[in-house]
Amino acid sequence: MLGTDIKDYAITTLGSHTALQILKGAKDEGFKTICICEKGREGIYKNYNVADEFLFVDKFSDFFEIEDELVKRNAIMIPHGSFVSYLGWEKVMDIKVMHYGTKGILEWESDRTKEREWLKAAGLRLPQIFKSPDDIDRAVIVKFHGAKGGMGYFIANNPAEFYERIKEYPNEKGYVIQEYIVGVPMYTHFFKSPLTGELEIMSFDKRYESNADSIGRIASKDQLDVGIRTSYTITGNIPLVIRESVLADIFKMGERVVEESKKLHCEKTNSTLEKGLYGPFCLEAIIDPELRFNVFEISARIVAGTNPYVHGSPYTWLKYNEPMSTGRRIARDIKTAIESGRLEEILG
């Protein structure tokens, strides 16, 4: 039986991505915090005073070297984008330290084909995928599998343009050709508590992408003259509120994604993900002028788009009347779980 005093536990995460709000939120809820840092990169976590203890690795992929230390400290690991990207979902499946969230979900969010199957089953509207470049009959966005942070995608309108542009990427192996939706990007940050059973909308953001978000500052003639290519390198996140009339539909989308996640199957454990998706997750969509949500990706863990809301968002303010970041919301669920002897329910 795990203890019911939060003083016996520590919340931990890798010093990157959303670590500031995760650790700050944990401290606000009364937890001890541990920040795992690459040597020499602990500066900002010291500066903002969010960590009670630091553990160091040469690189994040050496995580397993310090795992026993974490186990000794009864640490609870909060996964974020960097954790999944440095370790890979297969290795995350093997970790022994307590892990917040269903590990097997990460297999589904890391694979574009699987992710699509899941979202389709949840009845979401998705951009069309073109199996062959020869089928391109509208604007498409070509995404390379290894692309980090939206760098190096390209747009094409027809097969000829595709074959011309792909020559610039001789080393890229796999890619997906996705219908390019003309609209506005909108990222919805959800939180599903297995303890209350409730789905919450924490906040929204859009990304600030270079150079996509500054191309409009140059006349189209100049863009053509200097041969500017669009890229989507993420540099930061911009807070947003959404038109109130569409909020109800967004809740329904989130609920369907959660319901469907319980039916997913994990290859490595050969079992169904009974607990499904819980905790923070994000649906990444382009809203078209008909107000349709075209979902092009899901992140099944905390996203960096929640970072503007360290002190809460308009939506968390409506619900909580106190500062509630997504990081703090995670810590609150963990605290409630520990104190009510339900910790197993939020570990995966």
Ligand code: AMP
């Ligand atoms: P991703 O790496 O899939 O998150 O995409 C990076 C950026 O490309 C997004 O933030 C959007 O600005 C843009 N984008 C991705 N997919 C589409 C799409 N199907 N239609 C229009 N824009 C997209």
